[in-house]
Amino acid sequence: MTRRKMHYYRFNGDAENVIEAGKPLYSQIRGNWNESFFNNPNPIILELACGKGEYSIGLGKVFSDKNFIGMDIKGDRIARGSAVASEMGLSNVGFLRAGIRYAREFFEQHELSEIWLVHPDPQVRDRDENKRLTNPDFLNMYADFIRPGGMFHLKTDSDFLYDYSLDMLGKSGRFCVVEHTADLYQSHLVGEHHGVQTHYEHIFTKKGYSIKYIKAKLL
Numbered sequence: 001m002t003r004r005k006m007h008y009y010r011f012n013g014d015a016e017n018v019i020e021a022g023k024p025l026y027s028q029i030r031g032n033w034n035e036s037f038f039n040n041p042n043p044i045i046l047e048l049a050c051g052k053g054e055y056s057i058g059l060g061k062v063f064s065d066k067n068f069i070g071m072d073i074k075g076d077r078i079a080r081g082s083a084v085a086s087e088m089g090l091s092n093v094g095f096l097r098a099g100i101r102y103a104r105e106f107f108e109q110h111e112l113s114e115i116w117l118v119h120p121d122p123q124v125r126d127r128d129e130n131k132r133l134t135n136p137d138f139l140n141m142y143a144d145f146i147r148p149g150g151m152f153h154l155k156t157d158s159d160f161l162y163d164y165s166l167d168m169l170g171k172s173g174r175f176c177v178v179e180h181t182a183d184l185y186q187s188h189l190v191g192e193h194h195g196v197q198t199h200y201e202h203i204f205t206k207k208g209y210s211i212k213y214i215k216a217k218l219l
């Protein structure tokens with residue numbers, strides 16, 4: 001392990017706003033986020049594949065009456081988000097380091113009011129569909145976590161993932177797509193992203209890609 005990675009691993013171990021393997025809450029947090037982590041009854045929004053957590057931090061600043069969890073498998077990225085959230089005093093933002101396929105271990109049915117999936121890897125090869133974070137199995141799991149009437153949001157730079165996700169959401173029987181655009185910045189939905197640009201969004205907009213956005217409601 002590089003010294004840089006070691007630094008981030010130690011950082012997460014000490015960070016109160018990070019839940020990861022080895023910490024007591026890791027095995028106890030399911031169904032207990034409000035009482036045991038945020039210490040308030042406010043709605044919880046989960047950002048999947050959060051990277052450095054720009055979305056959770058950005059939304060956490062705008063909505064102090066909501067709680068945000070950034071979830072990612074990469075400890076170094078989470079450590080950076082954790083440090084920024086702490087520096088900003090955002091007690092409504094936390095991080096979970098775990099693989100998304102294990103999310104049922106951390107969230108109970110209807111525990112979340114919204115899920116955001118922001119610039120996930122599109123996994124374009126057919127043989128990687130099992131890793132694609134909007135495949136039918138993942139969508140079904142997200143639907144279990146979201147409260148009735150709650151929302152699922154996807155932002156992506158990938159035309160492939162946008163078309164695939166629209167198709168899968170439409171066929172899911174669990175979600176209804178309420179808004180979508182292939183060019184968020186030129187659409188009336190631009191306010192929906194609250195001016196928050198993540199690391200990957202910045203890279204892809206600079207390269208000239210349009211940002212695609214889908215908002216789907218739980219049926």
Ligand SMILES: C[S@@+](CC[C@H](N)C(=O)[O-])C[C@H]1O[C@@H](n2cnc3c(N)ncnc32)[C@H](O)[C@@H]1O
Nearest residue numbers: 049050051072073074099100118119198199200
């Ligand atoms: C392309 S990056 C996007 C990061 C961030 N959302 C952004 O927009 O800058 C994709 C992120 O998804 C995470 N990721 C991919 N598959 C995952 C999985 N199955 N479980 C947890 N994290 C995952 C990666 O670690 C990486 O940080």
